[in-house]
Amino acid sequence: MEGFVSSAPETSTRYDKLLDRACEFIIANGNAVHEDLLIRHVFGSSGRPDLWRSLLRQILGEAPELGLRGDGYWTVSRSRADSDDTPGLIDGSYTVIDVETTGLKPLNHRVIEFGAVRYDGGKQTGTLSLLIQPERKVPQYVRKLTGIDDQLLTDAPLFGDVAQEILEFIEDTMLIGYNVGFDVSFLNAELDRIGHQTLLNQTIDLLPVAGALMPATRSRGLTTLAKELNVASTGAHRALDDALTTAGVLKGLIPWIRAAGITSLHQLDGFRSARREERDSSGPFARGRSLLDPEHVSSAPSTPGVYIMRGQKNRVLYIGKAKDLRARIRSYYSQPLGYTRKMDGLLQSIKAIETVETGSELAALLLEQQLIARYRPQFNRQMRTSDNYPYIRIDMSNPWPRVNMVKEAKDDSARYYGPYRSSRAARATVDALNDIFPLRSCSRSFKNSRSFGSPCTELDFGRCLGPCVGQADRDEYFSYLREIIAFLEGDVEPVMERLHAQLERTAERLDFEKATRVRNRIDRVTELSQSQEVLSLAVNQGDLVVVLPAVDPDCREIMLTRFGRTWSRRIFDQGEPSEEIAADLERSWERARELASMTILQRELDSVQILTRWVRKNWDHPSIMPVPDEPVDWSQVVEHARTVPLIE
Structure with a gap:
């Protein structure tokens, strides 16, 4: 046979057991096993297959029922293979799924196509392919990738109209996919939007x-x-094509799955976690309970609040928040030491844990931010350095404005966008904008003759229109500038389409190093645009009254917010006269209208983002009340606050 090496007759007697072992393995794995995998199974070797290849061919070369195909797979003749009754690995019921979407974030983007292949008893029993109306435009890069455009989706149903069909198709079967967490997270986001229970498969x-x-x-x-x-x-x-391909990949992996000793889908489900546990259990791990005083848990309340971990000389080490303080502190006792690198040494250093009850999760979030900003604990990584949050600046008073990143906003004629929590995202966005649009990035003032002449290399590379040498067309320059301003004010799609087009061009040129840089840049720009979206929402969502639980169960808290900031907080009990509460609220409101600014400062950014995201998440709850522009009846607001259901 092709690819076989002849050997002496006595070889077959010497290696009968290995020969049978090889035949059984090939038959058990669909009658086709790659030679490298067969070497691993027959000889129990995880080293280089080339060292064993000659011996394998010597052993198998004497068996007429075995053959080596040109693609490197060994097979067994049909007569021997048909005698095997090994049960199939994938004989159960399962559904292979895939989705196509308008982007990568389930909370911000939508499903545009669902595809699934159903298997029962190891046999394909049905397929489902659905186009779904996302209620928004399909980005250009998605159109190019999938071929799905707005016209194709014109008459497509909404997700809510096909949700039941999808659920009836998949039932309670195991869901299989390639990066299946992505698919399930989008399906769950869509189910959540229509008020349906998320998938439990x-x-x-x-x-x-x-x-x-x-x-x-x-x-x-x-x-x-x-x-x-x-x-x-x-x-x-x-979606359906990728689901069918994924189903084929599952079948193609069967030889490797069997070689790992896996005989069922349920074993395969636990394979990754079992491998991880095997690695992690190579030695005994001490846990937090070996270091922490049990008194820390017994004295903690089971209520929302903030916990402060202190070390030697009462120094604040770490500040956290929890909906249930006792449960959160208890979790540290079962945590392995060295569980996360950034927390190495924390549990060993704790001498005391202080708790502060807040009554509500929102109050805990805001208090946590305030305390981190005040103490800047060693083991807290976020919200410590708000004074370093950058802005993006465009100096509109300059004849040829440029886009750059600055550390503070000054009282001048420039436009400032931000502040942003991520300097990396802000810097990447400025670099991306200067790379996409041929505007100047130099520091010339264009207010005297020294600003003209001697162009830099940006002009030679076509990355600048060249105002310093009189080549720039003002209308063209400012048209680019307007597109940048629109992006920074929320119209992100045109810039994102330019970036994705740049990514596609670099990939087509096989310039994968640059493609990786562009992809990372897209991630950073997306991060910044989402941050800017939160700031815009904070300023434009209007003034609010938020009613929250207080620490005392007989009391409630009224929070007044303006431009995304907490302006005042008033705790009252049910026996307090409404007139007094209403008068306090009215005074706070008048002062807020007089003094509150729409400009968000660096030190305010963290609390603004916390409050805005919380409000967006709970917007439809009756305990959140917009304050109207016309005269407010604060007594009516108080009466509503006394009886409205609260967010726990």
Whole structure:
């Protein structure tokens, strides 16, 4: 046979057991096993297959029922294979799923297509393919990737109209996908939008499974893995096509799955966690309970609040918040020492844990931020350095404005956007804007003759229109500037489309290093645009009255907010006269209208983002009341606050 090496007759007697072992393994794995995997199974070797290849071919070469195909797979003749009755690994019921979406964030983007393949008893029993109306435009890069455009989705149903069809198709079967967490998170976000219970199905993600079984494929996509496993793939980035390809990949992985000793889908589901536990249990781990005083838990209340961990000389080490302080502090007792690198040494240093009850989760969030800003604890990584939050500046008084990042906003004629919590995201955004649009990035003032002449290399590379040498057209320059301003004020799609087009061009040129940089830049720009969206919402959402639980169960708290900030907080009990409460609220309101500024300062950013995100999450709750522009009846507000249901 092709690819076989002849050997002496006595070889077959010497290696009968290995020969039978090879035949059984090939038959058990669909009658086709790659030679490298067969070497690993027959000889129990995890080293270089080339060292064993000659011996394997010598052993198997004497068996007429075995053959080595040109693609490197060993097979067994049909007569022997048909005699095997090994039960199938994938004989149960499961559904392979895939979705196409308008972006990467389930809370911000929408599903545009759902595809699924149903299997029962190891046989394909049905497929489902649905286009879904996302109620928004499909971004250009998604149109290019999938071929799904706005016109194709014109008559597509809303997710709510097809949700029941999807749920009836998948039922309670195990869901399998390639990066299946992405698919399930989008389906759950859509289900949550229509007020439906989210999916409880068990899932298997073939992406990490393939990475564990075949380490060389760990960084590869579905199409590449399918090609390596000889699975037919259209590569079309359509939901049903990708679901069918994923189903083929699952079947293609069966030899590797069996080699790992896995005989059922349920075992495969636990494969990754079992491997992780195996690595993590290589030695005994001490846990927090070996260091922490039990009194820390017994004295903590089971209420919302903030906990302050203190070390030697009463120094604040870490500040956290919790909806249930006792449960949160108790969790540290079961935490392995060294569980996270950034917290190394924290549990060993704790001498006392102080708790502060707040009555509500929102109050705990705000108090946590205030205390972190005040004490700047060693083990807190966020909200410590608000005075370093940057702005993006455009000096509109300059004849040729430029876009740059600055550390503070001054009282001048420039436009400032921000502040932003991430300097990295702000810097990446400025770099991206200067890379996309050919505006100047130099520091010339253009107020005297020294600003003209001697152009820099940006002009040579086509990254600047060249105002310093008189080449720039003012109308063209300011048209680019207006597009940048629109992006910073919330119209992000045109800039994102330019970035994705840049990513596609670099990928087509096989310049993967630059493509990686562009992809990372897209992530940073997305991060900044989402931050800017929160700030815009904070300023524009209007003034609010928020009613919250107080620490004392017989009391309630009224919070007055303006431009996304907490302006005043008033705690009252049910026996207090409404007139007094209403008078206090009215005085606070008048003062807020007189003094509160729309400009958000660096030190205010963290609390503004906390409050705005909390309000957005709970916007429909009756305890959040917009303050009207016309004269407010504060007595009526107080009466509503006495009886309205509260967010616990």
